[in-house]
Amino acid sequence: xxxxxxxxPEMSVQEAETVTLSCTYDxxxxxxxxxxxKQPPSRQMILxxxxxxxxxxxxxENRFSVxxxxxxxxxxxxxSDSQLGDAAMYFCAYRSMNYGGSQGNLIxxxxxxxSVKP
Amino acid sequence: xAGVMQNPRHLVRRRGQEARLRCSPMKGHSxxxxxxxxxxxxLKFMVYLQKENIIDESGMPKERFSAEFPKEGPSILxxxxxxxxxxxxxxxxxxxxxKNVLTFGAGSRLTVL
Numbered sequence: 001x002x003x004x005x006x007x008x009p010e011m012s013v014q015e016a017e018t019v020t021l022s023c024t025y026d027x028x029x030x031x032x033x034x035x036x037x038k039q040p041p042s043r044q045m046i047l048x049x050x051x052x053x054x055x056x057x058x059x060x061e062n063r064f065s066v067x068x069x070x071x072x073x074x075x076x077x078x079x080s081d082s083q084l085g086d087a088a089m090y091f092c093a094y095r096s097m098n099y100g101g102s103q104g105n106l107i108x109x110x111x112x113x114x115s116v117k118p
Numbered sequence: 119x120a121g122v123m124q125n126p127r128h129l130v131r132r133r134g135q136e137a138r139l140r141c142s143p144m145k146g147h148s149x150x151x152x153x154x155x156x157x158x159x160x161l162k163f164m165v166y167l168q169k170e171n172i173i174d175e176s177g178m179p180k181e182r183f184s185a186e187f188p189k190e191g192p193s194i195l196x197x198x199x200x201x202x203x204x205x206x207x208x209x210x211x212x213x214x215x216x217k218n219v220l221t222f223g224a225g226s227r228l229t230v231l
Contacts (some may be wrong), residue, residue: 037222043207045161091160094196103172105154106220108160108210112159 004094006081006109013060013082014117020067021077021112023092031097034068035074035106040088051075053097079114087116120144120145122212122223123192132213137197139226149173150193151220152185156173160171167193199231 003026009049025034036048051059051068058066063083067076079086092109124141126180131137149168163177167187169217178185180198187193197204207227211220 012163042224043227044224045209045211047221050219085155093160105163105177106161107163109136110158110160 001098002029002032002094002107004107004109006090006091006092006112007112008112010115012115013086015033015080015082015084017082018078018080019082019114021079021092021114023075023095023109025073025082025092027073027094027096029096031039033097034066034094035090035093035095036064036066036075036077037093037108038086039091039111040085043104045091053090060109076092082116084116084118087114089113122147122210122221124208124223124226125230126226127224128227128229128231131200132231133201134199137200137228137230138231139208139228140192141195141212142192143210144221146216147212147214147221149215151196151211151213152193153209153210153211155225156211157206159220161209164195166203192197197228200223200228202230204228205230 005024025103032053034051038048039044049064057081063080065078089111091111093106122203142175151166155161165178165185181217182198184196209225213220213223
């Protein structure tokens with residue numbers, strides 16, 4: 001069974017600085033998706049960024065980028081030029097590409113609470 | 119496009135009562151997923167449905183919980199005879215047939231007194 005581990009329960013960053021959130025996962029599959037979701041106090045789950053495992057190039061979305069190390073099963077999120085609105089819980093998630101019965105089943109880590117200091 | 123709509127946003131029930139949570143997927147999305155989030159935890163998969171079919175219910179508790187996604191109307195997550203341990207946020211997500219990306223609703227917070 002796949003697992004997702006986020007080893008940092010809480011992180012803090014100064015406004016305008018850069019912060020990296022860690023995520024590791026365990027799987028025997030070769031094809032899968034990885035995601036970072038943001039959950040602000042409103043509790044809405046917002047997709048931040050997505051990475052397909054077969055793509056070597058790291059995904060980037062504006063100030064958000066990932067460092068995907070497939071061999072190490074690591075998928076960290078880098079937030080550049082941090083803003084107050086980035087304060088939230090961040091969840092790393094794994095999803096198989098295996099088109100069996102569990103298609104769509106996202107496996108989440110426990111989350112990292114990010115605080116942004118003005 | 120209104121996004122994934124969940125209601126109620128907050129629901130309070132006493133032990134032994136029934137809870138019904140509703141989810142209307144995004145327009146064009148035919149796949150619905152339910153997740154549960156306990157305090158200080160990530161989301162845990164419960165069930166995956168297409169119209170009139172349960173595809174995967176491996177995350178559903180064996181008793182008291184059921185889900186449906188009828189041909190017409192929203193998907194319903196039903197919890198019978200609720201207990202305090204059912205208190206959680208319940209999230210619905212939907213995806214198009216390609217299933218590449220799930221879009222989440224804002225969640226329904228159930229409190230059992």
